[in-house]
Amino acid sequence: DQQVKQNSPSLSVQEGRISILNCDYTNSMFDYFLWYKKYPAEGPTFLISISSIKDKNEDGRFTVFLNKSAKHLSLHIVPSQPGDSAVYFCAASALEWGGSEKLVFGKGTKLTVNP
Amino acid sequence: ETGVTQTPRHLVMGMTNKKSLKCEQHLGHNAMYWYKQSAKKPLELMFVYSLEERVENNSVPSRFSPECPNSSHLFLHLHTLQPEDSALYLCASSQDITGGTNTQYFGPGTRLTVL
Numbered sequence: 001d002q003q004v005k006q007n008s009p010s011l012s013v014q015e016g017r018i019s020i021l022n023c024d025y026t027n028s029m030f031d032y033f034l035w036y037k038k039y040p041a042e043g044p045t046f047l048i049s050i051s052s053i054k055d056k057n058e059d060g061r062f063t064v065f066l067n068k069s070a071k072h073l074s075l076h077i078v079p080s081q082p083g084d085s086a087v088y089f090c091a092a093s094a095l096e097w098g099g100s101e102k103l104v105f106g107k108g109t110k111l112t113v114n115p
Numbered sequence: 116e117t118g119v120t121q122t123p124r125h126l127v128m129g130m131t132n133k134k135s136l137k138c139e140q141h142l143g144h145n146a147m148y149w150y151k152q153s154a155k156k157p158l159e160l161m162f163v164y165s166l167e168e169r170v171e172n173n174s175v176p177s178r179f180s181p182e183c184p185n186s187s188h189l190f191l192h193l194h195t196l197q198p199e200d201s202a203l204y205l206c207a208s209s210q211d212i213t214g215g216t217n218t219q220y221f222g223p224g225t226r227l228t229v230l
Contacts, residue, residue: 002157034218043119043205043221044158089158093217102171103219105158 003027004092006106013113019077021109023090026071030092030104035064035075038087038108047088048075080113087111117141119222121206127228128196136191136225138206146212147189148219149181150205158205164189165212196229203227 005024013019021035031052036044050057050064050073057064063076077084090106119140128134140147149161163171164183178200180192189206203226207219 004157032217036221041124041223041226043121043207043223046218046220049218102160102163107155107157 002106003030004090004104004106006088006090006109008109009107010110010112013080013111015082015113015115016079019075019080019084019111019113021075021077021088021090021111023073023075023106024071025073025092027092027094027104028071029094032093033064033066033073034091034093034103035062036089036091036105037084038089044089077111080111082113082115085111085113119206119208119220121204121222121225123225124223125226125228127230128193129230130196130198132196133192133194135193136204136206136227138189138191138222140187140189140206140208140220140222142208142220144208144210144220145186146209146217147183147186148207148209149179149189149191150207150221152203152205152224154202162191163212170212193227196227198229201227201229 034049035047037047038044048059048062066073087108087110089108091103093103122137146165150158152158161175162181167183182190203224205224206222209217209219
């Protein structure tokens with residue numbers, strides 16, 4: 001059973017508009033959430049994160065929102081640029097028994113920003 | 116070199132071959148990870164090392180054998196693989212395995228094809 005779900009495999013947006021990528025999770029023990037961006041033939045690159053004690057974190061054009069009651073987070077990119085075209089992975093972590101944190105990833109959403 | 120590097124970037128091997136994947140991190144981190152990414156699946160955690168000690172082994176077949184000689188280097192030794200082991204193998208590192216806000220940084224991956 002997938003604990004982190006990205007239900008949209010792909011998203012297409014016009015340059016300059018807002019991109020909204022969504023992620024749902026099932027494990028209420030998750031306390032830290034991250035977004036990674038991945039270009040073809042490269043490894044995932046860390047983009048932005050949010051702790052469960054916050055509901056919003058902003059970094060330039062990227063904002064992550066966390067709704068703990070709905071177990072939902074989203075990544076907003078505004079304005080979207082063609083260079084943002086990539087696969088975006090949502091990830092979550094929880095402190096496991098034994099003291100180590102483990103990242104659980106979603107399947108990814110492929111974002112295409114059209115010029 | 117900066118960040119996390121992986122060699123080789125591409126590898127084609129037969130089922131009877133023995134090969135090794137190498138990962139090196141230049142971030143001064145204490146934890147290193149191996150992940151497997153198969154098509155249309157989330158990243159799957161394979162192994163976790165903290166200060167050169169293995170702390171996680173997610174039911175990975177014994178034909179995958181990790182080695183961490185020091186906190187900067189991680190190897191994945193491969194032998195008698197199956198075609199279904201073909202995937203992108205990603206290495207990552209983080210400052211520690213605990214801490215509540217543990218961001219993992221990924222290498223570019225090794226694209227493995229088993230014939």
